[in-house]
Amino acid sequence: MSGRPTGGTGSLFLIDANNFLFRAYHALPMLTAPDGTPVNAIHGYVRMVQAVRKEFAPQYLLAVFDAQGGTSWRRAIYAEYKANRPPPPDDLVPQIPLVREATAALSIPWLEHEDLEADDLIAAYAEHGAKQGLEVVVVSSDKDLMQLVRGPDDVREGSVRLWDTMKNRRVGPDQVVEKFGVGPELLGDLLALAGDSSDNIPGVPGIGPKTATGLLQEYGGLEGILANTAKIKQKKRRERLEAHADDARMSRKLVALRTGYDLPTPLEATADKGPERARMDAFFDPLGFKSTLAGSVGGRGGGTRRIAPRTLSETMSKLEGLVLDKDSTQIIQATQAAALDEFLAAAKQAGHLAFEVELSGDDPMRADPIGVALAIPNVAKPATLLRAPVYLPIAHRSLSDAGTVQWKVDALFKQLAPLLRDPALTKYTHAFKNQAVVMLRPDIGLSPVGVAADTMLASYTLDPARADHDLEGLAKDLCGRTVGGRESIVGKGKRQVGFDQVDVAIAGPWAGERAGLVASLGPHLGAAIIAAGEQTLKLYQDIEVPLSEVLAKLERRGILLDVEELGRQANELGEQVQALRDSIEAEAGYAVDPNSPKQLGKLLFEDRGLPAKKKTKTGYSTDAQTLEELSLLDPIVKHILEFRSLTKLKGTYLDTLPTLINPDTGRLHTHFHQAVAATGRLSSSEPNLQNIPIRTEQGRRIRRGFIAPEGMTLVTLDYSQIELRVLAHLSGDPNLTKAFKDGADVHRRTAAEVFEVSEAEVTDEQRRVAKAVNFGVIYGQSAFGLARQLGIPQGRAGKYIKAYFKKIPGVTSYMNALIDSAKDTGFAETILGRRRRIPELSRRTSTARAYGERIARNTPIQGSAADILKVAMVEVERLLADKPWARMLLTVHDELIFECETAQVEALVQLVKPAMEGAATLDVPLLVEGGAGPTWESAKG
DNA sequence: TGGCCCTCGTAC
DNA sequence: GACGTACGAGGGCCAC
Numbered sequence: 001m002s003g004r005p006t007g008g009t010g011s012l013f014l015i016d017a018n019n020f021l022f023r024a025y026h027a028l029p030m031l032t033a034p035d036g037t038p039v040n041a042i043h044g045y046v047r048m049v050q051a052v053r054k055e056f057a058p059q060y061l062l063a064v065f066d067a068q069g070g071t072s073w074r075r076a077i078y079a080e081y082k083a084n085r086p087p088p089p090d091d092l093v094p095q096i097p098l099v100r101e102a103t104a105a106l107s108i109p110w111l112e113h114e115d116l117e118a119d120d121l122i123a124a125y126a127e128h129g130a131k132q133g134l135e136v137v138v139v140s141s142d143k144d145l146m147q148l149v150r151g152p153d154d155v156r157e158g159s160v161r162l163w164d165t166m167k168n169r170r171v172g173p174d175q176v177v178e179k180f181g182v183g184p185e186l187l188g189d190l191l192a193l194a195g196d197s198s199d200n201i202p203g204v205p206g207i208g209p210k211t212a213t214g215l216l217q218e219y220g221g222l223e224g225i226l227a228n229t230a231k232i233k234q235k236k237r238r239e240r241l242e243a244h245a246d247d248a249r250m251s252r253k254l255v256a257l258r259t260g261y262d263l264p265t266p267l268e269a270t271a272d273k274g275p276e277r278a279r280m281d282a283f284f285d286p287l288g289f290k291s292t293l294a295g296s297v298g299g300r301g302g303g304t305r306r307i308a309p310r311t312l313s314e315t316m317s318k319l320e321g322l323v324l325d326k327d328s329t330q331i332i333q334a335t336q337a338a339a340l341d342e343f344l345a346a347a348k349q350a351g352h353l354a355f356e357v358e359l360s361g362d363d364p365m366r367a368d369p370i371g372v373a374l375a376i377p378n379v380a381k382p383a384t385l386l387r388a389p390v391y392l393p394i395a396h397r398s399l400s401d402a403g404t405v406q407w408k409v410d411a412l413f414k415q416l417a418p419l420l421r422d423p424a425l426t427k428y429t430h431a432f433k434n435q436a437v438v439m440l441r442p443d444i445g446l447s448p449v450g451v452a453a454d455t456m457l458a459s460y461t462l463d464p465a466r467a468d469h470d471l472e473g474l475a476k477d478l479c480g481r482t483v484g485g486r487e488s489i490v491g492k493g494k495r496q497v498g499f500d501q502v503d504v505a506i507a508g509p510w511a512g513e514r515a516g517l518v519a520s521l522g523p524h525l526g527a528a529i530i531a532a533g534e535q536t537l538k539l540y541q542d543i544e545v546p547l548s549e550v551l552a553k554l555e556r557r558g559i560l561l562d563v564e565e566l567g568r569q570a571n572e573l574g575e576q577v578q579a580l581r582d583s584i585e586a587e588a589g590y591a592v593d594p595n596s597p598k599q600l601g602k603l604l605f606e607d608r609g610l611p612a613k614k615k616t617k618t619g620y621s622t623d624a625q626t627l628e629e630l631s632l633l634d635p636i637v638k639h640i641l642e643f644r645s646l647t648k649l650k651g652t653y654l655d656t657l658p659t660l661i662n663p664d665t666g667r668l669h670t671h672f673h674q675a676v677a678a679t680g681r682l683s684s685s686e687p688n689l690q691n692i693p694i695r696t697e698q699g700r701r702i703r704r705g706f707i708a709p710e711g712m713t714l715v716t717l718d719y720s721q722i723e724l725r726v727l728a729h730l731s732g733d734p735n736l737t738k739a740f741k742d743g744a745d746v747h748r749r750t751a752a753e754v755f756e757v758s759e760a761e762v763t764d765e766q767r768r769v770a771k772a773v774n775f776g777v778i779y780g781q782s783a784f785g786l787a788r789q790l791g792i793p794q795g796r797a798g799k800y801i802k803a804y805f806k807k808i809p810g811v812t813s814y815m816n817a818l819i820d821s822a823k824d825t826g827f828a829e830t831i832l833g834r835r836r837r838i839p840e841l842s843r844r845t846s847t848a849r850a851y852g853e854r855i856a857r858n859t860p861i862q863g864s865a866a867d868i869l870k871v872a873m874v875e876v877e878r879l880l881a882d883k884p885w886a887r888m889l890l891t892v893h894d895e896l897i898f899e900c901e902t903a904q905v906e907a908l909v910q911l912v913k914p915a916m917e918g919a920a921t922l923d924v925p926l927l928v929e930g931g932a933g934p935t936w937e938s939a940k941g
Numbered sequence: 942t943g944g945c946c947c948t949c950g951t952a953c
Numbered sequence: 954g955a956c957g958t959a960c961g962a963g964g965g966c967c968a969c
Contacts, residue, residue: 492944493942493943493944593963593964595963595964596964597947597948598964598965599964616947617947618965621949622948623948623949624949644949644950645950647963648951649951652960652961652962653951673959676958676959678958681953681958682959683960684959685961687960687961688951688952688959690952690953690959691950691953691961692952693950693951693952694951695951722953723953775957776956778957779956779958780956780957781956782955784954785956786956788955788956789956846954850955851954854956854957855957858956858957859958861957862957862958865953866958892952892953893953893958894953895953
C-alpha cells in the first residue's frame with residue numbers, strides 16, 4: 001500500500017526545490033505582487049512547503065536547489081548534458097532567486113552547490129538519514145530521484161520514499177516497480193539505457209523504457225546486458241547495443257547520484273524549528289501574500305475568529321488603465337497559417353494564453369465551434385496585452401469579404417492542440433465548461449486542456465453573491481468598460497440567430513475583445529484569489545476549476561429517458577386533468593381557468609364567499625396552503641388542488657422532458673450552472689433535474705422515465721442528513737454530535753430530547769415536529785413559520801423552538817455566533833472558506849436585516865454541504881476515469897447518480913461510497929446511502 | 942407578439 | 954414580515 005509518510009520525530013524531509021518551483025509555475029495562473037513582480041511559482045512553492053510542515057511536522061527539513069549557472073560535474077563528462085533545456089520563461093526568472101529568500105523567510109535551511117546538483121545533495125542526505133534510521137521523505141516527483149527509494153514498504157526506519165505533494169502520492173519500491181517494471185536498484189541502469197530527452201542523456205538509440213525493462217529483467221543489469229549482447233536475437237537491437245555500449249556507460253555515470261562527500265550542512269542543523277512570524281511578514285508582506293502564510297485553516301465557523309470586514313472593492317479590486325483597442329483584433333485566415341504559427345510561438349514564449357471558442361448556439365451539446373479568439377496576457381502588467389488579439393474564423397456563413405478563407409475545424413484544432421495541451425502554458429478563459437462540452441467531442445478531441453484560470457469561476461469564488469459573473473459585467477465593474485454581451489450580436493428571442501450567421505467583421509472583433517478581457521482579468525483576478533488567502537485559492541484551484549471539466553463530462557453523457565413511459569403517464573394525467581377541469585367548471589357554473597390565480601380568486605372569494613385569509617400583491621392568495629385550509633368548506637377546492645398538482649407534473653415534467661432529448665445522442669443533457677447559487681451549490685436547467693418530484697407517489701412515478709440502457713443499472717448514492725451533520729460538526733453541540741456518532745435516527749433523538757421522553761416513546765407526531773424544527777433551524781425559521789408549516793398555534797411552535805434550543809444548546813450559541821461573526825466581518829463562511837458577503841445585514845429595514853441573519857445562519861450549513869459534494873465529485877470522477885463500466889451522470893445537491901454495468905454495481909458502490917464519505921473529515925461521520933435499479937424510481941427505493 | 946413580473950410548486 | 958437555495962410553467966399585463 002502506498003500510505004502517507006508518517007513524519008514527526010525521526011523523519012527527514014528533503015525538498016527538491018527546483019522541481020516544485022517549476023511545477024508550481026506551470027500549475028498556477030500568473031499572479032503578481034503589488035509592484036508587478038510575478039509571484040505565482042513562489043506562492044505555489046510556499047504553499048507546498050507549509051503544507052508539508054503542517055501535515056508531517058518533520059523533525060529535519062531541508063530545501064535543496066540547483067545552483068543557478070552552476071557547473072555540474074556531469075558537464076565535465078558530457079558537455080551536452082542538459083544542453084537542450086529551454087531557458088526558463090521570462091516571468092519565472094525573477095522568481096528563481098526570490099524563492100531562496102522565501103525559503104529563508106520560512107526559517108528553512110537551504111543548500112545549493114556549484115558543482116553538485118540538487119539530486120546529488122538530496123542523495124547524500126537521504127543516504128545519511130537512512131543510515132541513521134530516519135524515515136527519509138524526498139519531496140519531489142523527479143524520476144531520477146526514485147533511484148534513492150529503499151527499504152521494505154512497511155518499515156519506516158531507514159526507509160527512503162518520494163512524496164509528491166501535488167498528487168498526494170507516495171512513491172515506494174512498489175510504485176517504482178509499477179512504473180518502470182524494475183526496482184529502484186535497477187532504475188539507474190534503465191535510465192542509462194533508455195536515455196532522457198529532458199536532461200539530454202543519450203542512452204542507446206532505439207532502446208526505450210519498455211525495451212530496457214525487458215532487457216534488464218532478462219540480464220539483471222546494464223553490465224549484464226552489455227556482456228551478453230551476442231545472445232540478443234534482434235539484429236538491430238544487438239547492433240545498437242554494441243555500437244552504443246560506451247554511450248550507455250557514460251549515461252550510467254550521468255544518471256548516477258553522487259554521494260560520499262561531507263554534508264555541506266550537518267544533519268543536526270536542519271532540525272525544523274517552525275516559522276517565525278516576524279521574519280515571514282518582513283519578506284512576504286511586500287509581495288502581497290499576507291493571509292496565505294498565516295497557516296489559517298478553516299476550523300469552526302463560530303464567532304471566535306475576527307476577520308476584518310471585506311468589501312467587494314477589496315476582494316475584486318478594479319483593474320485600472322485597461323489598454324485594449326476594441327478594433328485591433330486581427331482576423332487570421334486559413335491561408336495565413338504562418339501568421340497563426342507566429343502568434344502561437346509568441347504565446348508559448350510568454351507562457352500564457354487566453355482563449356475563447358465561439359459556439360454556434362446556446363446549447364453546447366447542439367453547438368459547433370464557429371471561431372476561436374486568442375490573446376496573450378501580459379502577466380506583469382495585466383491591464384495591457386503583449387499583442388493584439390486574433391480571431392480564427394471556422395464556420396461563419398456570413399462573410400462581408402467574400403474572399404475570406406476560413407479554417408477547417410480539424411486542421412485548426414490540430415494546430416492548436418499541442419499548445420492547448422502543453423502543461424507549460426497557462427491557459428485562461430471564461431466559463432470553460434461550455435467550451436469543454438464541445439472540445440470533448442470525439443471528432444474535435446481538444447481535451448484535456450487543463451485550464452488554470454476561469455474568470456467566471458474566479459469571480460464566483462471571490463464573490464458568490466454577485467448578481468452574475470458574465471464577462472460583460474466583470475468588464476464593466478472591474479475595468480469600467482462597456483462591452484456588448486453575446487446577445488448584442490446574435491440578437492434574442494425570435495430574432496436570435498446562430499453565431500455562424502454573424503459576419504466575421506462583427507464577430508471577430510467582438511470575440512477578440514473578449515479574449516483580450518480574459519487575458520487582462522485572468523491574472524488580475526488570480527492575484528485577488530491569492531490575496532484572499534490560502535483557502536480561497538484551494539477552493540478555486542483544487543475544486544471549482546477541476547469541477548468545471550467534470551460537469552462538462554456529465555453534461556456530455558446525459559441520461560436516458562423512457563419516452564413511452566413518460567408518454568403513457570402524460571396521457572393518463574391528461575385525462576384526469578380534463579375531467580377535473582370539467583367538474584370544476586360544472587361546480588362553478590361558468591368557464592374558469594383553474595391555472596389563473598386571478599380567476600380563481602374571484603370564483604372562490606367573491607362568488608363562493610369563502611374566507612380570504614391571505615392576500616398577495618395582486619389579489620387573493622390561492623396557494624396550496626391556503627386552499628388546503630378551505631378544502632373542508634367547499635368540495636370545489638379539492639378539485640382545484642388536484643388539478644393544480646396534476647397540471648404541474650404534466651406540464652413541467654412529463655410533457656417537457658421528452659422535448660429536451662438531444663436527437664443526436666437520444667439522451668437528455670441538462671445544463672449545470674456553477675456560478676449561480678450564492679451558497680456554493682450547483683444548479684441545473686433545461687431541464688432542472690434537481691427538482692424532479694419524489695415526495696408524493698404520483699410525482700415519484702415520473703422517475704420511472706429516467707432509465708439505464710440495456711445491460712446497465714442506475715445507481716444513486718446520497719449523503720444521509722448532510723446538512724444536519726454539518727450543523728453538528730460546526731456547532732459542536734454534544735447532543736447532536738452524539739446522535740450521529742451513535743447512528744441514531746436524529747429526528748427521533750431530537751424529539752426525545754425536546755419532549756423529554758425515551759426514544760421508544762416518541763410518537764410519529766413528535767418526530768414530525770422535531771424534524772420540522774431541525775430543518776427550521778437550518779433555515780432560520782421563526783415560530784410563525786414553524787406554526788404555519790405544522791399547522792399549529794404560534795404559541796405552541798414557540799415552545800417547541802424554546803425547548804429545542806434548551807436541549808441542544810450548542811446549536812443556539814453557534815447560531816448566535818454565526819450572526820455575530822457575519823455582522824462583524826460582513827460575510828458568512830463555509831468549512832472550505834467560501835465566503836458570501838451579506839450586505840443585507842447593514843440595511844436600514846429590519847426585514848432586510850432579518851433576512852441577512854437568516855442568510856448568515858443558513859449559508860455556512862448549506863454551503864459547507866455543497867463544498868463537500870464538490871470535493872466528492874472531483875474525486876469520484878478521478879476514480880472512475882479508468883473504469884469503462886461506470887460513469888457519473890448527475891448530481892442533486894446531496895446525491896450522485898451513476899450509470900453502471902449491472903454486474904459491476906457492487907464494485908461501483910465499493911469504490912464511490914468511501915470516496916464520498918471521505919470527502920471531508922468532520923466531528924461526526926458522513927454516511928452515504930445508496931440504491932440501484934433499472935429506473936431512477938427503483939434506485940431510490 | 943415579445944418580454945417581464947407575479948404566483949405557484951417542485952427539489953434539496 | 955415571518956424558511957434557506959434554486960428553475961420553470963402559466964397567467965397577466967404592457968409595449969411595440
